[in-house]
Amino acid sequence: MNKIGLLTLGILCHAIHYGAPIKLSVFQPPTTSLNTEFNFTASFEEPEEVARRFISSQTHNLGYYSTFASDTYDTQDLALHKVEEHQHATHVVFQQELDGIPVFGQQLKIHLREDQSVLLMNGHYVNLEEAEIFNLRTIEQEQALSIGRRAFNLEEGIEGQILETFIPFKESLVRGYKILFIVPGKGELVALVDGTKGNVIKTYNQVLDTPRHKTTKKPKQKVESLLKEFKNSQPPRAPASQTKPDRVNPGESKKPSGWIHSSSFKTEPEMKKVELKGLDKNGHLSGTACKLENKKEAKAHSEKGEFLFRPESTHYHEVMVYFHITEMRDYLKSIGVSLNTKPTTATVHYNDDDNSFYSPARKELFFGDGGVPDSADADIILHEFGHAIVDQLSGLEGGWGSQGSAMHEGYGDYVAASFFGSPDIGEWDSSAYSEDGFLRTLKNQKKFPEDLTHQGHEDGEIWGGVLWDLYKELDKEISDHLVYHSLRFLPQDANFRDGLVAILSADETLYKGKYRKVALKVFENRGITIEDTEEEEEVQQERFNDLYTE
Numbered sequence: 001m002n003k004i005g006l007l008t009l010g011i012l013c014h015a016i017h018y019g020a021p022i023k024l025s026v027f028q029p030p031t032t033s034l035n036t037e038f039n040f041t042a043s044f045e046e047p048e049e050v051a052r053r054f055i056s057s058q059t060h061n062l063g064y065y066s067t068f069a070s071d072t073y074d075t076q077d078l079a080l081h082k083v084e085e086h087q088h089a090t091h092v093v094f095q096q097e098l099d100g101i102p103v104f105g106q107q108l109k110i111h112l113r114e115d116q117s118v119l120l121m122n123g124h125y126v127n128l129e130e131a132e133i134f135n136l137r138t139i140e141q142e143q144a145l146s147i148g149r150r151a152f153n154l155e156e157g158i159e160g161q162i163l164e165t166f167i168p169f170k171e172s173l174v175r176g177y178k179i180l181f182i183v184p185g186k187g188e189l190v191a192l193v194d195g196t197k198g199n200v201i202k203t204y205n206q207v208l209d210t211p212r213h214k215t216t217k218k219p220k221q222k223v224e225s226l227l228k229e230f231k232n233s234q235p236p237r238a239p240a241s242q243t244k245p246d247r248v249n250p251g252e253s254k255k256p257s258g259w260i261h262s263s264s265f266k267t268e269p270e271m272k273k274v275e276l277k278g279l280d281k282n283g284h285l286s287g288t289a290c291k292l293e294n295k296k297e298a299k300a301h302s303e304k305g306e307f308l309f310r311p312e313s314t315h316y317h318e319v320m321v322y323f324h325i326t327e328m329r330d331y332l333k334s335i336g337v338s339l340n341t342k343p344t345t346a347t348v349h350y351n352d353d354d355n356s357f358y359s360p361a362r363k364e365l366f367f368g369d370g371g372v373p374d375s376a377d378a379d380i381i382l383h384e385f386g387h388a389i390v391d392q393l394s395g396l397e398g399g400w401g402s403q404g405s406a407m408h409e410g411y412g413d414y415v416a417a418s419f420f421g422s423p424d425i426g427e428w429d430s431s432a433y434s435e436d437g438f439l440r441t442l443k444n445q446k447k448f449p450e451d452l453t454h455q456g457h458e459d460g461e462i463w464g465g466v467l468w469d470l471y472k473e474l475d476k477e478i479s480d481h482l483v484y485h486s487l488r489f490l491p492q493d494a495n496f497r498d499g500l501v502a503i504l505s506a507d508e509t510l511y512k513g514k515y516r517k518v519a520l521k522v523f524e525n526r527g528i529t530i531e532d533t534e535e536e537e538e539v540q541q542e543r544f545n546d547l548y549t550e
Contacts, residue, residue: 021106021168022063023493026121027501027530044116047083051092053109054118063127078108078126084488087336088114089509091488098128098468099135103166104178104192105400107492113509120496120505122491132172137195141177144198147155148179148191151200159184161361167192174201180361183350188361188417190399196465204399204417206360208387208408225371226431230253230265233313236273236291240280256305258319262430263378265311274317276307277326285322289343292318296349321367324378325385328419332389335477337484339392344385348375354432358387371432379416379426379439386412391492393487396494398456403495405456410463411483414471417442418480423468440467448496448527463496466526470503473522474515482506482515496528 045053052075053424055062059073078094079102089111096106108123135178139147142430145160161180166173168330176195182188187207191200236259256276261268263284283301285292292299300307300315309316324345332427346365350356354370365384367375390396398408413425426439438458471479482503489502500523507515523529 012485020171021124021126022061023124023491024061024108024122025057025491025498025501026061028117028119028504041173047085047090047092047112047116048080050112050118052078053092054110054121055094055108057264058121062125063130079323081107086488087510089119089486089488089505090116096125098133098166098173101164101166101175103173104168105492106168107395108492109489111489111505114151119508120489120501122489122501124491124493126168126173126514128173130183131168131169134174134196137175139176139193139195144177144193145179146196147193147198147200150187151191152181152183152189154181154183154189163480164185164195165192167194169194169201175394176201178533180206182359182361184221185353187357188359189356192463197427199528206397206399207357208398208405209327230372230428233261233265233269233271233311234547235259235271235308235310237275242523246506254305256302256307258323259308259316260311260320261311261376261378261428263416263422264376266352266428266431267420267422271311273308274323276323277330279305285387286425287326287328287343288341290322291343291345293347294318294349295347295351311376313454314349317367319344320374320378321346321348321365321381322540328382328385328415331419332484335481335484337393339389342389358384358385358391360391363388364389372429374429377429379420379431382416382419383412383425386415389415389484390487393484393492394490395492396487396490397492400493401495402452402454402456402459404493406459407463407494407499408454408463410467411487413440413442413460413464414467414483417464417468418471418476421476440464446526450527466528469522469525470519473518478511478515481510482519485510497530500528500530 008352030134055075055078055482056073062073066365077096077098079097081093081095090109092112094108096103096108097339103126106124108121108125110118111120113119140403141162143164146156149156149158151431158181163177163178165176169177173297174196177193178193179193179465180188186206190206193201194201205292256279257363257482258276259271260274261271276285280286283303285300285307291313294300294314296314300309306321307315309319321329325346329339344365345366349369350366351366351368356365356367356374358365365388367373367384387408390408396404396408398405414423417423423442424438425441427437428440430436440461442461444461446465448462450463467483470482486502486506489505500519503519506518507513507519520530
């Protein structure tokens, strides 16, 4: 692996060979401490124009080493994907294309400060002049779908979604297909198929895997005893002085309400009554933030807005999910993090698997009932919703590599831990298989890279752990601002270093770099630095871009 580094300027590029994908991270430190040709100053152009001009100034980092290639590059291979203005920063995202066809995994992001100066460029890029291009396509879509099914041992009738794409492979670009199969019980299976020879270049699952420690169960009798105790938990009692519950003044509307445990029966055995905000007027648990489905029976309905269900009811779980996702969305809005206006669809009692998941393809949440139902534990609810938050704000692909998967899991754990102020995740859910009292904990001593196992949930404890360290060091308000606002600064295939750079970028735009030293120290204590160590370089060499080199 060749490494080009000007770390005093915050520039780091990873390349394999000429014509192969280049991973870019060009991070410009605060303007007050930097005065070089790489400091791209502010302008009054549109964000897209600023971004394209900056990219044109970075041709050497893009792999254009000859003077002619550098002078003639015009960014025309970069199609504008989106422009987002958000909290003192603008994020311009480009998708690389060849002949109008997207190049798989090649996305460049340019992040601008409020004054339009460039703070960060990151992502992936292929030098199209150096890459060997196989543009002949002899495999038709139906043939490619059959090849994809065989790769996953699927029946021929399984439908797939197919997209034509150029696939980076070693030092070439191969015209082919990205095929997605949504298979209940297996996930969202992706195959990259060579359109010339019909070879399967790569397969992966967009839905992240089940934690290993969920495979060891407690005795069935003990689990049944726990569930019986849970289902017998009592609803909150009305005050003795209150003869008629929930009195309503004339002309005043009664607020919709429900019974929940928060975060769970194990952490708070007493049920409590809460307001259910943002409900539509259709009588179901459907509102501005969340829309509930129930796979076991007809979904909850109340014309009066009273969703007061005991734990033995399947509708109790609908209330748990609706309340906590709505509260989380409201909290994000309060700190300036805006999600899209479409409510998140969530299905409770999806199946009997001891697993819940977020679907990147459908943008929906699914909660399983194995062990103890996951939708009875708000840590699990918020963890899964955390995947939706990360996907929407960053586009981070958890299925591409071990560190990206770990970051997805770590962010999900942080969402729950920060919301409830506790580093222990899934106390109730873990009752079916763990003697530890929790599923995972962010209060751990794991470090990078020595504690890597290349399993998403386990390595996620490193990433979640360092975010929790930041929470303890800075307090909830500042830490949450940095963590949630940093998500837009991540590339699709982020690793831990990219996550640190994103935190520093958020600090630069929100706080003018006030917490830079603290963040660097916290992350260094976990082995994560802005510069690659020899150990990290070995990990990168082993894991970097395996999509293109197998």
